[in-house]
Amino acid sequence: xxxxxxxxxxxxxQSPPLxxxxxxxxxxxxxxxxxxxxxxxxxxxxVPYLRLEQVLTAQGARRGRVFAFTYLFLVLWNAFTTWWVSxxxxxxxIAAVVLNAALMCLPLLAFRRTKQRFxxxxxYLSLPVYWIAFEQLxxxxxxxxxxxxxxxxxxxxTSWVQWYEYTGFLGGSLWVLSVNVLxxxxxxxxxxxxxxxxxGPRRWRCALPMxxxxxxxxxxxxxxxxxxxxxxxxxxxxxxxxxDPYEAKFPGTANFIPFNEQLTRLxxxxxxxxxxxxxxxxWPETALDEVYLEATFNQSPQVARIRQxxxxxxxxxxxxxxxxxxxxxxxxxxxxxxxxHRDDAGYYDVFNxxxxxxxxxxxVQFYHKSKLVxxxxxxxxxxxxxxxxxxxxxxxxxxxxxDERTVFPPAPGAPxxxxxxxxxxxxxxxxxxxxxVRNGATLFGLITNDGWWSDSPGYRQHLAYxxxxxxxxxxxxxxxxxxxxSAFIDQRGTISHRTGWWVGAVSRATVHLNTEQTFYVxxxxxxxxxxxxxxxxxxxxxxxxxxxxxx
Numbered sequence: 001x002x003x004x005x006x007x008x009x010x011x012x013x014q015s016p017p018l019x020x021x022x023x024x025x026x027x028x029x030x031x032x033x034x035x036x037x038x039x040x041x042x043x044x045x046x047v048p049y050l051r052l053e054q055v056l057t058a059q060g061a062r063r064g065r066v067f068a069f070t071y072l073f074l075v076l077w078n079a080f081t082t083w084w085v086s087x088x089x090x091x092x093x094i095a096a097v098v099l100n101a102a103l104m105c106l107p108l109l110a111f112r113r114t115k116q117r118f119x120x121x122x123x124y125l126s127l128p129v130y131w132i133a134f135e136q137l138x139x140x141x142x143x144x145x146x147x148x149x150x151x152x153x154x155x156x157x158t159s160w161v162q163w164y165e166y167t168g169f170l171g172g173s174l175w176v177l178s179v180n181v182l183x184x185x186x187x188x189x190x191x192x193x194x195x196x197x198x199x200g201p202r203r204w205r206c207a208l209p210m211x212x213x214x215x216x217x218x219x220x221x222x223x224x225x226x227x228x229x230x231x232x233x234x235x236x237x238x239x240x241x242x243x244d245p246y247e248a249k250f251p252g253t254a255n256f257i258p259f260n261e262q263l264t265r266l267x268x269x270x271x272x273x274x275x276x277x278x279x280x281x282x283w284p285e286t287a288l289d290e291v292y293l294e295a296t297f298n299q300s301p302q303v304a305r306i307r308q309x310x311x312x313x314x315x316x317x318x319x320x321x322x323x324x325x326x327x328x329x330x331x332x333x334x335x336x337x338x339x340x341h342r343d344d345a346g347y348y349d350v351f352n353x354x355x356x357x358x359x360x361x362x363x364v365q366f367y368h369k370s371k372l373v374x375x376x377x378x379x380x381x382x383x384x385x386x387x388x389x390x391x392x393x394x395x396x397x398x399x400x401x402x403d404e405r406t407v408f409p410p411a412p413g414a415p416x417x418x419x420x421x422x423x424x425x426x427x428x429x430x431x432x433x434x435x436x437v438r439n440g441a442t443l444f445g446l447i448t449n450d451g452w453w454s455d456s457p458g459y460r461q462h463l464a465y466x467x468x469x470x471x472x473x474x475x476x477x478x479x480x481x482x483x484x485x486s487a488f489i490d491q492r493g494t495i496s497h498r499t500g501w502w503v504g505a506v507s508r509a510t511v512h513l514n515t516e517q518t519f520y521v522x523x524x525x526x527x528x529x530x531x532x533x534x535x536x537x538x539x540x541x542x543x544x545x546x547x548x549x550x551x
Contacts, residue, residue, distance in 0.1 A: 316413025450484030
């Protein structure tokens, strides 16, 4: 029979359902876009789960019961924090919560098994290893959904994590999990169900997690105080047209605005905002949504209007805009794995594309969105053959993408401006964004359409995450949203020139074009890859040790 504990949680510390609820609530309250001080709750958000696991272990609970409460903790955290995905599609929102929580169970169950096999010390040390290995995997595979990467939790408290220029956001994940283990150790100990005691020689247990919290914050505040924006300046304008994606943006919607009228509005708003010093204009994702064949895009009437009515009138001005484009292949042998086929068109790919007009006469250059939203823009190959036989009432199959990170070369009017196009979801990937900087980028241009998520925490979290990319790479970011928030973010991660929600607006600011590379840019996700290597060794140990003992 499990003894009743004294200490900070009282009877709550004996109830697995309440502990699961408490842990999920703490992580939700800590998450952007709640005020920055709430991020401190990240350092205790996993403590209720660790207590839950400890209590179940003391009770001799079976694996199924442990899994059930582990899943409850994670599905509640996912639901509390990312429920807004259901605004875009109810089924997708439910799937994101249910499936992501199930995947998150894997590192926690591996931690529990390691603790059982190798003891508490190695077990608790393995928790950050398995979790960060999972987060690294979640950045790269077909079902990628890294929205709840723990390091993202400091996006509203950027002055605390200026050292991300060395570690990237997985350094934040390591920080969070390490402090949680230390706090748990101070409160409950690591063996059995021990009351909360820090008397006599145990007092340092309380001092250690406090030091682990405040030392990195102090280092970060010192970096933040001394940091200076780097690089020459350039004036940039971002346009927020605010066209309802559900009611007016696309053909077939109730109040569809013809594409030519949408372009007219963009041109008029841009003309009113630019000055003789403006060097770059950003229009949002799918600003020109009529599907354009890339081979003939430069001859389209819309491109002619842009050149004549905007770029020719303002020498030295460049434009980045989102479009939907299509590229064709001569035959099946040359087609990509995501290519579609029609008898009248042959083999082709559809792309979510960023189109770059360097000036009024240069050919338009393209970048194809590469980090595609699972289930919406990208269907894993294992499901493609199944879904191809099901009528879903729309287009079935993945969008095309590209492997390399395209950096658009500078125009004559701004020789230091080497633009990295980020499209929507791509801005939540640290090393992905850093690849642009390795290729010479001096500015991030983020184009997005956050109107899918309605007036929810989703578009505000998305904005905040962009600040972490700026710290990691020390690059400015200009953000153009169809609606949501358009803004600028500097190299410290400070957000400025915010537009309002659900309003047409423009923002104009001077950005700095840094050419230096941070440690993180040069060396990438050292923490993530290191954790994966250690995790593999841990799993091998879990498999081999029982075999050796049997022999």
